[in-house]
Amino acid sequence: MTNRLNFAKTAPKAFKALIGFDAAARAGLDPALVELVQIRASQLNRCAYCLHMHTSDARKAGESEERLHMVAVWREATSFFSAQEQAALALTEAVTLISAAGVPDDVYARAAGQFDEAELGQLLALIFAINTWNRIAITTAKVPGTDERVAR
Template sequence: MQRVDFAKAAPKAFKALIGFDAAAREGLDPDLVELVQIRASQINKCAYCLHMHTTDARKAGASEERLHMVAVWEEAAHFFTAKERAALALTEAVTRVADGGVPDAVYERAAEHFEEGELARLLALIFTINTWNRIAISTRKVPGTDER
């Protein structure tokens, strides 16, 4: 059962996060955005966000086969472009930042595929999905409810 409705209880914080999220997505490939959000949500074990983003990816035309491979993207590299793999590696490093930071090699790999502004927005996207995951988990959002 949901603990608190964050959007209603903290509307200014919620709106600020919505704005940050929208700014982060600007200019990023929508398929890449969903992959990043799916992978972070898997790592964080956020069922609410994982349900939302896999649903969104399906609606946008992502194949079931590819969605199933996100969790094991390194072993299933041929399903993803080099740019997507770089973004997924960065997503994992930032999401698990407490486990040793973001290694230079991971950052440099991403920098090879994303120009500076795009890389900054990718980082912002990773920050926002991790925040959304923490909100959904902390407030016990129920997967499949009140999603866009």
Template sequence: MTTTEIKQTLAGPAPRLDFAKAAPKAFRAVIGLDAAAREGLDPALVELVQIRSSHLNHCAYCLHMHTCDARRAGESEERLHMVAVWKEARHFFTEREQAALALTDAVTLIADGGLPDDVYARASAHFDDKELAHLLALIFTINTWNRIALATAKTAGEDERVS
């Protein structure tokens, strides 16, 4: 390996485009959807959903951001550690949170088997139509953010929202 190749390997991948600067209208549209999706939902639940989707999508950037947000909002370390294995650690989460996490799993991995009727029925038993629509929009949005972060090679721990 040459010295140049070693330097490139140590430096990591070349920076990719800044999506917010390159497509500001599209970026603002996602921000608008994100804000609208959160309306009426418990902020703690919002973070759990975003953390779970980020786990499933292997998005370290979003996972770091949303675990930090959850901690600032008072979420316990214990529950944050259990989100990745929520099915095996159900007692850490309310029935409503479990329904939201199951919906998050199904929608995030929708190509693997659609949205099963029992998962939808469970969610609709815990959320009224408006809440369910907002929850779905939240799941759509975090999946979009995950894809933006992954496609543009965002680095975990470099949250532009924090100065």
């Protein structure tokens, strides 16, 4: 499969705005947490392009292979993830799959118990950003392992 459209070139203002939003969303969050959230959303959305990018970035940042393999089954592998990471992954799943059940109060409360209000806002922005990136990559048929550093 080849790319259908080069979003960066065809919608440069929107692309640039999203780059800025993505950078702002990450600010102040633990880089390891950022990658875990992006990996989980990309798994749920079946975005091979973003999943390849974020697992590669996580490895380069020192993330262990063990934890990377456990992200998809984090609920069954809680010993691999901190309480804060688990809360972030649960919130990521709820927001990513929002049409299934909304964002349940208990999931939101769990995250609110692990992050202060500003961090929670950043986490939500990060989840919104990766879901947008996933939709762009899937819709435009981005090929995993190609031009990832150029695109973002």
